Every structure is written in C-alpha cells, then in structure tokens.
Amino acid sequence: MRLTQNYTINDLMEGCKAGDRKMQEQLYKLTSAKMLALCMRYAKDRMEAEDSLQMGYIKIFQKVKEYRGDGSFEGWIRRIMVNTAIESYRKNIKAMNVVPIEDAYEQPSTGFDFSRLGMQDLLKIIQKLSDGYRMVFNMYAIEGYSHKEIAELLGISEGASKSQLSRARAILKEEIIKMEGINYATYAG
Template structure:
C-alpha cells in the first residue's frame, strides 16, 4: 500500500522540498535547511571574519535573513547563489558596522616580497585561509570579495562605500601582506626541517 505524503511533509535531503516547507514556516524544515547549507555558509563567514566569534555571528545573521526573505526568493534562480549573496552581504554589513570603530582599521605599510610558486603550492587551503583571516579587516574584505568571490573593483567600491582606487590599493597591499606571511611560514618550516635533519652530536 502506497502512502501519500502529507502536504506539510518534506524530504530533508531535497533542497527544493525543504525550501517549500520553509516558506510555510515549518520549524523542522528550517532546521533541515540549516543542516543542508551550514558548511557552505560557514565557509563564507570564516573567510570574511578575523575570528570564530565574528564568523558565528555572520553565520547566524545570514540564516535569519534567509528565513525573513524567503518569500522574495525567485525559484527560477539557483538557491545557492541567492544564499551566497545574502551571506556575503551580511559579512559586508558586519564589516561596515565595525569599520566605524576607531581601532578597527588596522592598516599597515607592507613592503613587497617575492614568493615562489612552489612556496604557495606547498601550503594547504586551510593554511592560506588562516593567513587571509589574519589580514586587517579592510585588506581581508577586499581580497576576499575580489579574489575569492569574483567581484569587480567597481562592485566592491559600491558595497563598501569606498573609491575604486581604495579597493585596488587595499587589494595590492593585501597581496603583499599575504606574500610576506607565506615567505615567513616557509622560512620557519625550512629552518625547522633543517634542524630536524641535522645529525645528532656524537659524544
């Protein structure tokens, strides 16, 4: 005997089914949606934030905005792209809110250094992400918007309320800072490796 699915039921593994149930304000569906896209939104919030607490705040605010604006979601549009826009804009809102704090803009002069492709390729994605998160808020935000999420300098300028020149300058300085961190990390690794491979003293 085949049972018909009740109208308020949903398939927790089917995003379209979950989204439809979320539009009916089904709490179970909302939890299922978070479970489906938690990792995706978390990855966005991590690369825009300098610490886990800020990342968690961006994550939570993003899902709150999703549920508040789900009625505006166009089903002809890819949901993941719509969700990404909300998460990125939430991160930018957090940046602009904190940017008003006098101690938030930690801009520093960074001298350019040469880093080989081998040095970069030897690092894991997590190691590079950790370095991106260590950038000052202004550098990190522009770098992430431009390099990772593919926004143009014109779009970045509009989102952050800065000039295109400022966006380009911050990107250039962010790259210099990252190159410096990569060079230092590889120097420390090579030094540790050399010490580890030195022959033991024969006494």
C-alpha cells in the first residue's frame, strides 16, 4: 500500500525504527489529522488535544522498535494515543463527577437522525461533557472498551463506569434534543 510519495507503511516503520527524521515527519503528516480528531474526543479543548497529540507522537517514536506487526500499525498508533489521552486526564483530574449507581438509568432513543448532525457539532457536544463522563463515553461507545477495562484504566469501579456512561448518554440526549429543536426552528422558519 502506497501512502506518501514512494513510501510504504513498512518503509515508514523501518525508517522510524532507525530514527530517520524524514520518515518520522512523513508518518506524522500521514496520521496526525486522524489522531488529532481522536485526541479532540478526549480533550476539553483543542489545546489539550494538541498536547496529547504531541506527547503521543513522542511515545510512538520512542516505542516504535517495540511494534511487532501484530495488528495494523495505525491501530498500534491509535492505542498509544488513547492511552496518552487517558494518562493526561488522570494527571489533570481533580474531582470526577460520579453519579450514584442508583441514579443511573438507560435513556430511551431520541429518534434523532445522527446523520443530520455534523461531526463538528457532535464533537462540540461531546466536549461539553465533564472530564469523567467524556472519558468513559469515548472509551466505551467509541473505542469499544468494556466497563471492566475502563474501571482498571481510570481507577474507578465498574459501577461508576456504568453510571457515568448512563449520565453521559442522558446529557448527550438533552444536548441533541436542544440542537434538533434549533435545527428544526431554523429549517421550519
């Protein structure tokens, strides 16, 4: 598979393993937009996302020799970025909003057509969530982590993970309904 100029993914990996700055730059150019989008989902703002992105690439270039070829290289990069975002969150955590498990509940579907919601709008809504809710929502709904894995990575209980996911969904539903109302008023007028 050709990626940039005349380089294959194997060329880029080998170049990065050898510490070739040109290959590191090519890998960054190839993957940074997608990885920034990933970091934006975990961060409260663009500056925090860019910090996570830069720290992630430092780790990638330091650990590239450890990549064994199990799974895709992009998947390996993605995992490092997610872990970096989680580490950043854990360093910055002061107090996580935890909803008592008895207050957690599943929300019925809004019937909202998500295809009408632009990616930028969805990202803005996700970024409105508190740090704890945003982390759990992203890890569970987008990255596919189990509640047990989330609990271990964030140092919370499985019940807290489930509770925060439920609350995040409720908040997202409210925000989408507000947006749907605004969009309806805009298009109905």
